[in-house]
Amino acid sequence: MNKLAVVLFTVLLLGACGEKPQSAGGSNRDTPPYMGTGVAAFTEPGSKVGDKTSWELALRARTQFGQNEFSRGQ
């Protein structure tokens, strides 16, 4: 009985050593961009809503071919 009390006391005591999360910034409640806007008129033609890989590849291609004239010239 005494042993159990010591164990319980120790667990309670060590519980106070726990830390609250200290990361900066609030929680991200945002919808990911690859989910699209639902407004077809403004969305890039050919976009696949909800497909993260496709969105990333499309944006990567847009970055490369839209801004790198060296690769555009080749």
Next chain:
Amino acid sequence: MARMKFICDSQRCIECNGCVTACKNENEVPWGVNRRRVVTLNDGIPGEKSISVACMHCSDAPCMAVCPVQCFYRTDEGVVLHDKDVCIGCGYCSYACPFGAPQFPSQGTFGVRGKMDKCTFCAGGPEANGSEAEFEKYGRNRLAEGKLPICAEMCSTKALLAGDGDVLADILRNRVVQRGTGAEVWGWGTAYGTKAGGKDAGAKS
């Protein structure tokens, strides 16, 4: 995973302010607020350089660290955004930001500064993507439309580049090799450098 970044190539910027105008128009930014502006270094001295400055969406953003109400958050793409419903307009972020990105509209409640406004990398805010509420508070969500920020896409000389950091670094490397100069990228080390060094190799902050 794409890590979104900005680069301004000072060798190419011609101080046309096209990025500033495009940003204001696309996001319907209120009077007195400039999410992006063009700064000229050594103005009037031969060899002066201009750079386009806005929120750089830092890897270790000081604004996030000092915000007392934790209104900032970082998306999976590395874009630093904030929630205007949580912001109390204290202005701490403005003091912490090395780029002077946080802006405050003059017509706030009780005559004091209002909710902070800054570049969103054209990624909107916590409201539903493409919604009217999101547009009114944060502007267009071009990333969700499959597009890049309007400032970079509008840049006539492609001095201002936006997108995946790896691709941007590759584009700049290609340019530097071709022209043989201009490897210094203003603000790159400050925004995306390591915590220990504060700078990337070969970058100038």
